[in-house]
Amino acid sequence: MTASPGRRVLLAAPRGYCAGVDRAVIAVEKALEQYGAPIYVRHEIVHNKYVVQTLEKKGAVFVERTEEVPPGNIVMFSAHGVAPVVHEEAAQGRLATIDATCPLVTKVHKEAVRYAKEDYDILLIGHEGHEEVIGTSGEAPEHIQLVDGPEDVAKVEVRDPSKVVWLSQTTLSVDETMETVDALKTKFPGLVSPPSDDICYATQNRQLAVKQMGAEAELVIVVGSRNSSNSKRLVEVAKLAGAREAYLVDFADEIDEAWLEGVTTVGVTSGASVPEVLVEQVLQWLGERGYGDVEIVKAAEESIVFSLPKELRRDLRDEAAALAAERGGSGPSGE
Numbered sequence: 001m002t003a004s005p006g007r008r009v010l011l012a013a014p015r016g017y018c019a020g021v022d023r024a025v026i027a028v029e030k031a032l033e034q035y036g037a038p039i040y041v042r043h044e045i046v047h048n049k050y051v052v053q054t055l056e057k058k059g060a061v062f063v064e065r066t067e068e069v070p071p072g073n074i075v076m077f078s079a080h081g082v083a084p085v086v087h088e089e090a091a092q093g094r095l096a097t098i099d100a101t102c103p104l105v106t107k108v109h110k111e112a113v114r115y116a117k118e119d120y121d122i123l124l125i126g127h128e129g130h131e132e133v134i135g136t137s138g139e140a141p142e143h144i145q146l147v148d149g150p151e152d153v154a155k156v157e158v159r160d161p162s163k164v165v166w167l168s169q170t171t172l173s174v175d176e177t178m179e180t181v182d183a184l185k186t187k188f189p190g191l192v193s194p195p196s197d198d199i200c201y202a203t204q205n206r207q208l209a210v211k212q213m214g215a216e217a218e219l220v221i222v223v224g225s226r227n228s229s230n231s232k233r234l235v236e237v238a239k240l241a242g243a244r245e246a247y248l249v250d251f252a253d254e255i256d257e258a259w260l261e262g263v264t265t266v267g268v269t270s271g272a273s274v275p276e277v278l279v280e281q282v283l284q285w286l287g288e289r290g291y292g293d294v295e296i297v298k299a300a301e302e303s304i305v306f307s308l309p310k311e312l313r314r315d316l317r318d319e320a321a322a323l324a325a326e327r328g329g330s331g332p333s334g335e
Contacts, residue, residue: 004290009283010217012209012269013298018202020102021046021273023306024079025055027100030308031076032059035317040069042086043078043131045100046273047228049250066090072324074098074316079273080131081105083138096320098311104170104200105132109139111194115165116140120192121158123147125180126169130229133169149176153183162190168198171230171272173237174207201304202272203230207237209299210269214241217267219259222248223278224271231271243267251278252285266291 017025024045031039037059044052044062052062066089069075074096077086081101090097101109115122122144126133137144147156147166158164166184168177177199185191197204214220220238224231231248238246244263249255260266266286270279283294 004292006264007291008265008293008295009286009291010213010265010267010297011279011283011294012206012213012267013296014202014205014209014300014302015268016270016272016274016276016279018200018272019302019304019306020079020104020200020202023308024100024102025051027098027309027312028055028060028076029058030312031074031098031316034312035074037061038073040073040075040095041078042066042069042075042082043080044227045076045078047225047231048271048273048275049225050278051273051275066093066095069093069095071095072320074320076100078131079105081109081135082131083135085138086135094320094323096311096316096323098309098316100309101135102170102200103306104198105135108136108167108170108194108198111167111198112136112139112144115167116143118163119143120163120165121145121160123156123158123164123166123184123191124168125166125177126172127229130169132171132229136167136169147180147184150180150183153180153187156184156187158188161188164188164190165192165194167194169229170198170200171203171233172199173233174199174204175237175240176233202302203233205300205302206230206234206269206272209297210234210237210267211241212299213267213269213297214238214243214246216242217265218244218263219265220246220267220269221255221282222246222269222271223250223274223282224248225250225273228271228273231274234269234271238267249282252281255282255285257289260289260291267297
């Protein structure tokens with residue numbers, strides 16, 4: 001790795017794995033260690049191609065629908081959370097379950113349930129089709145309507161403007177969300193805010209670091225997958241902060257050398273579902289092209305750790321076999 005005069009890398013801190021992602025990935029690994037393969041996972045455990053491929057090699061099987069899991073097996077729910085109907089599907093399918101939903105997403109689910117019981121109209125700020133939005137909406141579908149950005153506000157209708165609350169997908173851009181909230185408050189002055197900001201600490205911290213380095217970096221490289229909402233938001237934040245260009249890449253070999261033309265300062269960060277090894281490969285790639293001088297841009301300290309799902313303390317293989325047997329199934333399959 002070499003450094004050419006005038007060329008440098010600004011490396012964001014914090015970056016990469018958040019506590020919820022770390023918990024979910026370790027949960028899959030622990031389940032495979034304890035119970036053996038296969039461990040079925042409903043949807044990608046986190047939105048990162050490398051992580052999913054690595055876990056598949058160890059014996060995880062990713063499915064899109066609960067009914068794809070053979071009776072008598074174990075299914076894990078991803079960090080994005082699922083709707084109550086998915087838990088019902090697992091029970092009907094004679095499956096033992098592990099819930100790896102991020103605790104911060106679970107908090108939003110509980111808020112949705114509470115406000116629905118109090119008969120509020122709930123305005124959920126988020127992106128249509130995102131797994132987290134689908135899961136939260138499923139907690140109280142008759143009370144929740146999706147608001148996908150400020151442009152959606154005009155069509156929002158509520159029963160009682162004095163009983164309206166907003167909730168949010170946790171992985172959005174902070175600025176984008178507050179722009180939507182402001183527009184909603186203009187239309188509904190009595191709009192209630194949740195007890196605490198729903199946008200998670202990790203999303204905010206990673207965006208803050210990118211804002212700090214975006215003003216100095218002509219180019220920002222965000223390591224993350226195309227289906228990762230928080231990674232895509234980092235690209236947007238970098239451009240708004242002043243970066244001439246910002247790109248999202250899964251791996252170092254996706255970087256185009258043409259991006260470096262006329263660039264003296266490159267910013268590097270990664271989404272909340274990205275392992276550090278992928279960032280190290282990007283830094284090596286840049287170092288081989290003269291960008292070996294690395295400076296840390298530190299926006300916050302992170303020390304949050306979440307305990308593993310409680311289900312990992314039970315014998316789920318026996319539980320799954322018993323479920324299959326008592327309902328006339330044939331026991332675990334796919335092993």
